[in-house]
Amino acid sequence: MxxxxxxxxxxxxxxxxxxxxxxxxxxxxxxxxxxxxxxxxxxxxxxxxxxxxxxxxxxxxxxxGFGHRPPSWPSARLWLEVPDARAAADRLCAAGIEPLDAPFSTSTGYVVEIADPWGNVVGFTDYLKRPELARS
Missing domain, CATH: 3.10.180.10 (2,3-Dihydroxybiphenyl 1,2-Dioxygenase, domain 1)
Structure with missing residues (x-):
């Protein structure tokens, strides 16, 4: 077999x-x-x-029956590319959405994550340190 x-x-x-x-x-x-x-x-x-x-x-x-809950850690995360994650964090705060933490550094750029009221985590990541990898 x-x-x-x-x-x-x-x-x-x-x-x-x-x-x-x-x-x-x-x-x-x-x-x-x-x-x-x-x-x-x-x-x-x-x-x-x-x-x-x-x-x-x-x-x-x-x-x-799916109620509000905090994100579980560790949990699945969806990261989406943005031009500048730190600027995205400022925009999110201005819209009343608090990031889970301050933007953090990765090998390619920065990431900021948010959680919706049901604990789904979405991150916004950039390629400022490796622009050759970024979408155009």
Missing amino acids: SLETPDLQILGFDNTLLPVGDLPEAVAFYERAGFPVKFRLDEAGIALLGVGKETPGLLLRAEE
Whole structure:
């Protein structure tokens, strides 16, 4: 019996799904964080938020009985590229969204993370230390 499997060709990201307890509250939170709404189907309990020039996005899905909670540590994190994470932190604070911590340094730049009311963690990262790796 062979344990070989055919090579899986991963082409890229599709939508990232985040569970939320209240769709209108979640949409308002993510709009304040700078995400545009691409579409929203309240009757289905979903909203798709835009992420850059990508066709896929951040899909919010309402889950019955899912209440507010702090982020668990460690937990899955979604990091998205921005031109300047430290400037993003300032913008988030101005919008009333407190980062989990101050922006921190990585080998490629800086990162700032936020958590929505249901504990989903989204980070904003830049490539200021390695601009050749950044999106254009």
